[in-house]
Structures are given as structure tokens and as C-alpha cells.
Amino acid sequence: MKITTLGTGWPLPSADRAGAANLVEAGGQRFLVDTGRGVLMRLAAAGAGIGQVTAVLLTHLHSDHVNDFNDVLTTHWIGSFAPAPLKVFGPAGTQAFVDRTLAMLEDDIGWRMDHHDDLSWRPEVEVTEVTDGLVLESGGVRVLCAPTDHRPVHPTVGYRFEHEGAVGVCAGDTVPCDGLDRLVAGAGVYVQTVCRRSAVEAIPAPRLQDILDYHSDLAQAGQTATRGGVGTIVLTHMVPPPVPGTEAEWVAEVAEHFDGTIVLAEDLTAVEVPAGE
Numbered sequence: 001m002k003i004t005t006l007g008t009g010w011p012l013p014s015a016d017r018a019g020a021a022n023l024v025e026a027g028g029q030r031f032l033v034d035t036g037r038g039v040l041m042r043l044a045a046a047g048a049g050i051g052q053v054t055a056v057l058l059t060h061l062h063s064d065h066v067n068d069f070n071d072v073l074t075t076h077w078i079g080s081f082a083p084a085p086l087k088v089f090g091p092a093g094t095q096a097f098v099d100r101t102l103a104m105l106e107d108d109i110g111w112r113m114d115h116h117d118d119l120s121w122r123p124e125v126e127v128t129e130v131t132d133g134l135v136l137e138s139g140g141v142r143v144l145c146a147p148t149d150h151r152p153v154h155p156t157v158g159y160r161f162e163h164e165g166a167v168g169v170c171a172g173d174t175v176p177c178d179g180l181d182r183l184v185a186g187a188g189v190y191v192q193t194v195c196r197r198s199a200v201e202a203i204p205a206p207r208l209q210d211i212l213d214y215h216s217d218l219a220q221a222g223q224t225a226t227r228g229g230v231g232t233i234v235l236t237h238m239v240p241p242p243v244p245g246t247e248a249e250w251v252a253e254v255a256e257h258f259d260g261t262i263v264l265a266e267d268l269t270a271v272e273v274p275a276g277e
């Protein structure tokens with residue numbers, strides 16, 4: 001199993017960090033977790049197209065995690081040679097979000113179908129809303145989810161991937177909670193979106209301070225990793241983006257609470273998930 005951080009940015013645009021998205025590869029399959037800004041460009045850089053993705057898994061419907069979902073939907077459709085539903089999993093509300101995205105694209109869908117004689121089908125999306133437990137089983141890969149806590153954004157979920165003893169987790173935006181602990185238990189690799197409390201507090205903007213109460217800070221991420229006995233924690237979606245030269249400080253804050261390997265991700269950082277004993 002391999003996890004690649006496709007986008008490690010926060011909600012504001014960055015020259016070198018795309019929006020929230022991760023690629024999980026296992027058992028000859030690819031799973032896309034979240035579809036933030038630039039996701040298909042980074043997926044291309046990771047060597048894949050959306051047609052090679054088994055399923056899209058959304059942690060939540062915050063704009064920075066779905067703002068290129070319409071690109072995923074359209075590109076999957078116009079790149080297909082036969083009707084093939086895009087499989088999308090996400091928390092309650094995902095079906096309505098997909099329906100509204102399709103409505104937004106209605107003019108474009110009509111123009112393309114009018115213009116291309118061989119494109120005789122509309123985009124099809126197969127949505128499964130998930131809450132807790134088994135999400136899917138495919139070719140020896142098991143994907144599970146658990147509820148996370150990112151209130152007032154609700155509901156939200158994180159995902160756990162299991163294949164031949166390897167366990168990888170993409171947690172999404174959340175503070176520590178029971179569901180998160182269940183996801184990360186015994187994981188080889190745990191990917192967590194994080195904020196650095198001291199850096200946020202140094203920026204006197206109320207809208208930024210609000211971020212602190214619904215994201216794991218570096219200490220909390222380290223504590224969650226330790227409780228779960230994970231091997232490697234991958235920090236992503238850094239709020240605010242690390243000032244160049246301070247990366248070691250971010251890692252050191254986590255290391256106060258976690259003895260394992262700590263990776264401060266950049267876009268396209270790839271981490272192998274070891275098979276368990």
C-alpha cells in the first residue's frame with residue numbers, strides 16, 4: 001500500500017500546494033480521498049487519470065475538500081468510452097451535493113452531448129452515503145470509515161484502508177475523538193490534517209482563530225498517533241502553511257507527543273505503508 005499526498009494546502013491558494021486530496025494505492029487499485037483544488041493535476045503528476053480510480057471518498061463537504069469535484073465528475077465522464085458510473089462515497093449530504101453539482105454542469109453536459117455523436121450518455125454518479133463501519137471491499141482491499149468531529153461541519157468521516165496486513169488512514173479535518181481513535185488503531189501510516197496553534201494565534205484575525213477549535217493541532221495529532229500505536233504520522237493541510245525554515249519546529253512539536261516517524265508532507269509526498277506481522 002502506498003499513500004500519496006496529492007494536495008497539502010489550506011483553503012487559501014498557494015503557489016506550490018494544491019488543495020486537500022490524497023491518493024491511496026493498494027491491491028492494484030487507486031482510491032482518491034477528497035477532491036480539493038488542483039486534484040486532477042496532482043493525480044496526473046502521480047501517474048494516474050481519474051478513469052483509473054476505483055472510488056472517490058469524501059471526508060466532508062467543506063469547499064477546500066471538494067472544490068474540484070466538478071472537474072473530477074466532468075473529466076471522468078468525457079474520458080469514458082462507455083457508460084461507467086463514478087463511484088463516490090461520503091457522509092450524509094453527499095448525494096445532494098452531487099445532484100447540485102450535476103445541476104451546475106447541466107449546460108455543459110448538454111453542449112458536449114450535442115457536439116459529440118459518440119457521447120450518448122450523461123455523466124453517471126453512484127453515490128453511497130456512509131456513517132460508520134465497512135465502506136467497500138474490492139480486490140482484497142477493505143475500506144472502513146468512522147465518524148469524526150469537525151463541528152459545526154457535520155457529519156464528517158475518516159477512512160481506514162486495509163490490505164494484506166497494511167493499514168493506512170486518511171483522517172480528514174477533525175479534533176481527537178472516539179471515531180478517530182478507532183480509525184488509527186494499529187495503523188502503519190496515519191495522515192492527519194493539522195494546524196499549528198502558536199502560528200495561528202500569532203495572526204490576529206478572528207476568522208483564523210475560529211479554525212483552532214475544529215482541527216487537530218500538532219500536539220493533538222501526535223497524541224492521537226501515540227494512542228493508536230501508529231508507525232508513521234503524515235502531516236498535511238497545514239494551517240497556516242509552514243514558513244520556509246520552520247519545518248523542523250512543526251515536526252518537533254509533534255515529537256513531544258509521538259515517538260514514531262513524522263513526515264511533514266509536500267504535494268506528491270509518497271509513503272509506503274508496511275504490511276503488518
Ligand SMILES: [Zn+2]
Nearest residue numbers: 062150153173
Ligand atoms: Zn473542513
Ligand SMILES: [Zn+2]
Nearest residue numbers: 020062064173
Ligand atoms: Zn479543510
